[in-house]
Amino acid sequence: MSSAVASKGLEGIVATSSAICWIDGDAGVLSYRGIDIHELAQHSTFEETTYLLWFGKLPNAEELAAFSAQLAAARTIHPKVIELLRSVPTDATPMQVLRTATSLLSLYDADEADSSHDANVRKSYRLTAQIAMIVALFDRIRKGKALVEADPTLSHAANFLWMLNGEKPSATATRALDIALILHADHELNASTFAARVIAATLADIHSAVTGAIGALKGPLHGGANEATMRLLYAIDKADADPVEYVKQMFAEKKKISGFGHRVYHTEDPRATHLRRMSEELGKAAGNTKWFDLSQKIEAFVKVEKKLNANVDFYSASTYTTLGIDIDLFTPIFAVSRISGWAAHVIEQHDDNRLIRPRAEYVGSPYPTAYTPIGQR
Ligand SMILES: CC(C)(COP(=O)(O)OP(=O)(O)OC[C@H]1O[C@@H](n2cnc3c(N)ncnc32)[C@H](O)[C@@H]1OP(=O)(O)O)[C@@H](O)C(=O)NCCC(=O)NCCS
Structure with missing residues (x-):
């Protein structure tokens, strides 16, 4: 009936052209604007990387200073948004609240x-400034703690930790988060970015696109996988189970192991390389490598048993836990970073727009199927 043949999950479909991010899934290469992620993780900052994503080139010192100042100056939030954060149920998840509050931001944005x-x-x-603030502010509100004013002298990563914890972060914690933010900043047409582009392509505004993207990020097959990974580590630890036996049992029950597998990479996810190292280094510095050791055992088994590699989410879990971050903030922190990529893609989409409207392969009742009057059914 239908001449169109579907690719389930749009696998292998090239849906747009973009100058932002390039991935070679066979070679394990990820680059932003052509610059390898390993170089950025080693030398760059979240601010510089965001500039690169938005403006297509690395900033010079003056441009970077101006960019950082403008980002810091945007750290103000409308009182009505704070009111919302105070009025939601305290057991609301930070991702639910972030999605709703991001939508609310648009009502108070002069450029809406x-x-x-x-x-x-x-x-x-x-x-970018306010999504990070919402995550930190809501966490303090739900814990009954006083709110912390943004500090314009701090970097994006340091200010987030400051507003979250109410104490100035160490250089080690700041750099670890900064690298995590660089690694998560963009990833071509991942599900949330594709969702953002589909919304933007209707000529809806950027707040609508980002709100939809946060909804897509929330799922356990996408950004929610870092939280799911940590829940698995906690479950194994609580049961005092052998990690290999535990995972073997999950495979026997046909369950997926969060933090493994990827639609695009057939080798190591290059972001996992850095997160594995950070997880180990932070664990050693804190005198507790329990989560790293457990993760390594699972990784070795899954690789041999299923030929699956760890993805970005697997070692994010132990890294964030070692930094003292609550489990339900892991996916919001993914959003704190990915907003830079979402924004770059919405800007690119609006700059050269065409409605995104694919077709479906029809597999329903044959046409024409007669309409049966209600009394005869
Ligand atoms: C990332 C992911 C959604 C990619 O999905 P996909 O390209 O549609 O691949 P599929 O889910 O069809 O998986 C292909 C095969 O590998 C298996 N597989 C993929 N990921 C797996 C995992 N994490 N654990 C166990 N098996 C997995 C599937 O069961 C499937 O096996 P089958 O062919 O025998 O049915 C998938 O690997 C996954 O669900 N991973 C766990 C969630 C996660 O970590 N998400 C974050 C991604 S950055």
Whole structure:
């Protein structure tokens, strides 16, 4: 009936052209604007990487200083958004709250109705600064703690930890988070970015696109996998189980192991290389490598048994736990970073837009099927 043949999950479909991110899944290469992720993780900062994603080139010192100042100046949040954070149930998950509060931000954004290139860039600064603030502010509110004012002298990563914990973060914790933010900043047409581009392509505004992207990120097959990984580590630890036997049993029950597998990479996910190292180094520095050791045992078994590699989420779990971050903040922290990529893609989409509207392979009742009057059914 249908001439179209579906590729389930759009596997292998090239859905747009983009100058932002390039991945070679066979060679395990990830690059932003052509620059290898390993170089960025080693030398760059979240601010510099975000500039690169938005403006297509590395900034010089003056441009980076101006960019960082503008991002820090955007760390203000409308009192109505704080009111919302105070009014939601305290057992709401941070991802639910982030999704709702991000949508609310648009009501108080002076550029809401303007999706020109310049307005999109202005809104991107605000969204990037304010998504991080929402995550930190809600965490303090739900714990009954006093809110912490943003500090414009701190970097994006350091200010987030400061507003979350109420104490100035160590250089080690700041750099670890900064690297995690660089690694998560963009990943081509991943599910949440594709969702953002589909929404933007209707000429809806960037807040709508980012709200939809946060909804997509929440799922355990995407950003939610880092939380699911840590829940698995906790479950194995609590049961005092042998990790290999535990995972073997999960395979026997046809369950997936979060933090493994990838649609695009057929080798090591290059981001996992850094997170594995960070997990080990932070664990050693803290005198507790329990989560790293457990993760390594699972990784070795899954690799041999299923030929699956760890992805970005697997070692994020032990890294964030070692940094003292609560489990349900892992996926929100993914959003704190990925907003930079979402913004770059929405800007690119609006700059050269065409509605995204694919077709479905029809597999329903044959056409024409007669309409049966209700009395005869
Ligand atoms: C990332 C992911 C969604 C990619 O999905 P995909 O490209 O659609 O691949 P599929 O889910 O079809 O998996 C292909 C095969 O590998 C298996 N597989 C993939 N990931 C697996 C995992 N994490 N654990 C166990 N088996 C897995 C599937 O069961 C399937 O096996 P089958 O062919 O025998 O049915 C998938 O690997 C997954 O669910 N991983 C766990 C969640 C996760 O970590 N997500 C974050 C990604 S960055």
